[in-house]
Amino acid sequence: MDNSTQSFHSGFVAMVGRPNVGKSTLINRLVGEKVSIVSPKPQTTRNRILGIVSDESSQIVFVDTPGIHRPRTKLGEYMEKTVQDSVQGIDILCVLIDAARPRPEDHDILPGFEGLKLPKFLLLNKTDLVSPKDLLPIIASFADAGFDMVLPISARSGEGIDTLMSEIRRSLPQGPKYYPDELWTDQNERQMIAEIIREKALLNLRDEVPHGIGVEVLGVKEVREGLTEIHADLYCERASHKTIIVGRRGEMLKSIGSQARADIEALLDAQVNLQLWVKVRPGWMDNNSDLKSLGYWEN
Ligand SMILES: Nc1nc2c(ncn2[C@@H]2O[C@H](COP(=O)(O)OP(=O)(O)OP(=O)(O)O)[C@@H](O)[C@H]2O)c(=O)[nH]1
Ligand SMILES: [Mg+2]
Structure with missing residues (x-):
């Protein structure tokens, strides 16, 4: 040594x-x-x-x-x-x-x-x-x-x-270098994208709605150099929540989407076409398979 x-x-x-x-x-x-x-x-x-x-x-x-x-x-x-x-x-x-x-x-x-x-x-x-x-x-x-x-x-x-x-x-004790120098987080791209979308939902929505939100990134595809297409589902607990998340004439979802897109574009250093869909999944927070598909299982 x-x-x-x-x-x-x-x-x-x-x-x-x-x-x-x-x-x-x-x-x-x-x-x-x-x-x-x-x-x-x-x-x-x-x-x-x-x-x-x-x-x-x-x-x-x-x-x-x-x-x-x-x-x-x-x-x-x-x-x-x-x-x-x-x-x-x-x-x-x-x-x-x-x-x-x-x-x-x-x-x-x-x-x-x-x-x-x-x-x-x-x-x-x-x-x-x-x-x-x-x-x-x-x-x-x-x-x-x-x-x-x-x-x-x-x-x-x-x-x-x-x-x-x-x-x-x-x-700090003496110890090894656990991660390569250039790495600043252990999250992968999909996880970071899902979290950015969830953050914008938390920032835009009020009351109990944001706590019931989960985000699943279904696809991240570079359609051509400098342009990435992303599809993500926003889960919520109730139909009434979906109405709030979408907002009047879709304004709420639009503002969540455009704020998220700005951050994701900075992250990926590319233009992003972000497609967000809101899905009602009653009880997803108590459902093992929903929790798994959102990554809330077995660290
Ligand atoms: N004024 C002030 N606000 C802060 C400070 N640190 C955090 N905040 C605010 O406190 C709020 C919560 O911050 P988070 O970093 O999300 O807190 P957290 O402990 O990670 O929260 P959970 O993930 O929910 O457990 C945000 O609105 C922050 O901007 C601080 O030093 N001063
Ligand atoms: Mg925190």
């Missing part, structure tokens, strides 16, 4: 926490790429998603996870299991809380990962919304919780991000 291999540090760093605290926003900020979709709605992330940062001496693999909540459907159970599976074999655990909206349940997160013997960081996110003096009682309330470090950060403004990166680098 040569010296460079011996001094290489690497590891998996999982972000866990309640829904909507900013786990995905933070990973996007740390990686500097859009790894994971973000929305103001809770339960945006449904799968384990990796974001990778590599340099000459280290590789950090960030693990995005679904928000921890009480599951009510098989999809919810899958998300809960995903969180538990995602922390197996990790090297550093980061628990995020929303410092602008501290909740008693924030204290229930770490005990759920009791067995893990590794560095544990508490990240108080969204400090751009909080005055420093309001952070003090939150920090004090975690004094005996068993964290190795408590750090106020803002995934949005960037506050505390450099400190977080250097603390992570300091705590």
Whole structure:
């Protein structure tokens, strides 16, 4: 083994926490790429998603996870299991809380990962919304919780991000390069396209509709150089939801589609013809074969 291999540090760093605290926003900020979709709605992330940062001496693999909540459907159970599976074999655990909206349940997160013997960081996110003096009682309330470090950060403004990166680098064990340098996520093209479409649905739709949406990308075909045709189904739970998703004279679906197309074009660096179809699949969130076809099964 040569010296460079011996001094290489690497590891998996999982972000866990309640829904909507900013786990995905933070990973996007740390990686500097859009790894994971973000929305103001809770339960945006449904799968384990990796974001990778590599340099000459280290590789950090960030693990995005679904928000921890009480599951009510098989999809919810899958998300809960995903969180538990995602922390197996990790090297550093980061628990995020929303410092602008501290909740008693924030204290229930770490005990759920009791067995893990590794560095544990508490990240108080969204400090751009909080005055420093309001952070003090939150920090004090975690004094005996068993964290190795408590750090106020803002995934949005960037506050505390450099400190977080250097603390992570300091705590990384020696290890191999797990992924090639140029890779910044483990998702394939189809998964990223499906997630972009779901993000635009989450951003455009209100109330309970977005939570019942699933996206299946049926085809991605380069019809000629620089033009890609994409077909995707949007699943929803009820006929009434379909009416809302399509919107008056198709306006809602059109705006979801055109926003998604812009992001997909940037991703593929090609013009995109995006065909979206809305399908009603009652109970898909509790149906094993629907969940499988949407990729919500067996990580
Ligand atoms: N003001 C502010 N907003 C933030 C910050 N970080 C995230 N947000 C916002 O919080 C909302 C939720 O962010 P996400 O990154 O989707 O949160 P998450 O924890 O991944 O949520 P789930 O995937 O649902 O568990 C979005 O509207 C973000 O823009 C921050 O540092 N400051
Ligand atoms: Mg998320």
